[in-house]
Amino acid sequence: MIKTEKLTKVFRTTEVETTALKEVDLEVQKGEFVAVMGPSGCGKSTLLNILGLLDNPTGGQYCLTGVAVESMNENQRTTLRKGQIGFVFQSFNLIDELTVFENIELPLLYLRIPKEERRTKVDEALQRMQIPHRARHFPRQLSGGQQQRVAIARAVVASPHLILADEPTGNLDSKNGREVMNLLKELNADGTTVVMVTHSEQNALEAHRIVRMLDGQVFMDN
Numbered sequence: 294m295i296k297t298e299k300l301t302k303v304f305r306t307t308e309v310e311t312t313a314l315k316e317v318d319l320e321v322q323k324g325e326f327v328a329v330m331g332p333s334g335c336g337k338s339t340l341l342n343i344l345g346l347l348d349n350p351t352g353g354q355y356c357l358t359g360v361a362v363e364s365m366n367e368n369q370r371t372t373l374r375k376g377q378i379g380f381v382f383q384s385f386n387l388i389d390e391l392t393v394f395e396n397i398e399l400p401l402l403y404l405r406i407p408k409e410e411r412r413t414k415v416d417e418a419l420q421r422m423q424i425p426h427r428a429r430h431f432p433r434q435l436s437g438g439q440q441q442r443v444a445i446a447r448a449v450v451a452s453p454h455l456i457l458a459d460e461p462t463g464n465l466d467s468k469n470g471r472e473v474m475n476l477l478k479e480l481n482a483d484g485t486t487v488v489m490v491t492h493s494e495q496n497a498l499e500a501h502r503i504v505r506m507l508d509g510q511v512f513m514d515n
Contacts, residue, residue, distance in 0.1 A: 294455065294486050295321035295344060300353035300363075302339050302509075313339040315509040316353065321488060323454070326481040328497035329490045331506035337490045338459055340506070344488060345378050345457045346370040358454070376404055379448030381477075383460035385440045387432040393443050394419070394428040400451045418446040422476065438469030445476055449485070456480060458489040462496060474499055 302314040314336045321327050329337050342348040343355060346362060349370075355363045362373065379400075380386075387396050397418055401411040419425040422442040432440055441461065448456055458477060462470035474496055481487045489500065497503045505513040 294323040294325075294358055295319065295488070296354075296356045297344075298354040300340075300343065300355060301351050302336070302343065302348070303351040313509055314343070314350070317509070317511055319504065319511060319514075321486060323486055324481070324484055325502065326478070326487045326500045327489070327502045327504060328500035329488065329504045329506060330492070330494070330497050335506040336509040337506055339509075341457050341459055341488065341490050345380060346374045375400075376451045377453055377455060379451070379453040379456045381441070381444050381448050381456060381458040381461045383463035385432070385437075385444045385464075387440060387443060387447075389432055391431075392428065393424065393430050393432070393435070396432070396443055397447045397450050400447060404451060406451075414450050415446075418450040421449075422446045436469070437465050438472060441465060441469065441473050442476070445473070445480075449480060454486060456485055456487045458487065460490055460492065462491070462493065470496070 297317055297319045300314055300317040304311045304313055317340060329340065331337050343350050350363050353363065354361065357373065360373065362370065394415055397415045398411055401414060406414070416425070419428055422445060424439060424442050427435060427439060432443065435443065461477065462473050465473060477487055477489065478499060491497055503515060504511055
C-alpha cells in the first residue's frame with residue numbers, strides 16, 4: 294500500500310537548511326499496523342505528513358496504492374487523499390463551533406455524499422465509537438477520551454483504506470489511552486491499514502511492526 298524510496302525532506306530558510314528526512318525506504322502492506330518511534334525531531338511527524346499527502350518530499354519516490362504521488366500538485370494530492378486517508382491527531386483537531394455530529398460529518402461533505410447517506414454513515418460511526426449520546430454536544434463539553442473518539446469517528450466515517458495516527462494517546466490518561474488503542478486495533482482487524490507515530494513503547498508493541506527513526510533515517514524495522 295505504501296512504498297517510499299530514498300524519501301528526503303529538506304526545510305530551507307534564508308539562513309538555515311534542515312534535513313528532516315534522509316533517504317527513507319519504507320514499505321507498509323495493506324492491512325498492516327505499523328508503529329513509528331524515535332526521539333523528538335527525528336522526522337516521524339514529517340514522514341507522516343508526507344505519507345498523508347499533507348506535504349511533498351524534496352526528493353525520492355512515494356507510491357500510495359501503486360500511484361506515484363511525490364510530484365503531484367496540491368489539488369491532485371487533495372483529490373487522492375479524500376476518502377482514502379483518515380487522520381487522528383494528538384490534539385484532536387475538532388472544530389469547537391460544530392457539534393460532534395457535524396465534526397464527524399465533515400469528510401462526507403467534502404466528498405459530496407448525499408444528506409441521507411451522510412446521516413447513516415455518521416450514525417454508524419457514532420455507534421461504533423460508543424458515543425451516539427454525544428451527537429449534539431460540542432467538543433468543549435466532552436472529556437479528552439470522548440474527543441479522541443470523535444476524532445477517530447471522523448477519521449473512519451468515509452471508510453478510508455489508511456489511518457495515520459500522530460501520538461493518538463498523547464493527551465490522554467492511561468485508561469482512555471488504552472481504549473483508543475483498542476479502537477485502532479479493532480479498525481485494523483477489520484482491514485484498515487494503520488500507521489501510528491508514538492513515543493509509547495507499550496503502544497508500539499500493539500502494532501505488527503515497529504519502525505525506529507533517528508536523525509531523519511530509519512535505523513531499525515522489525
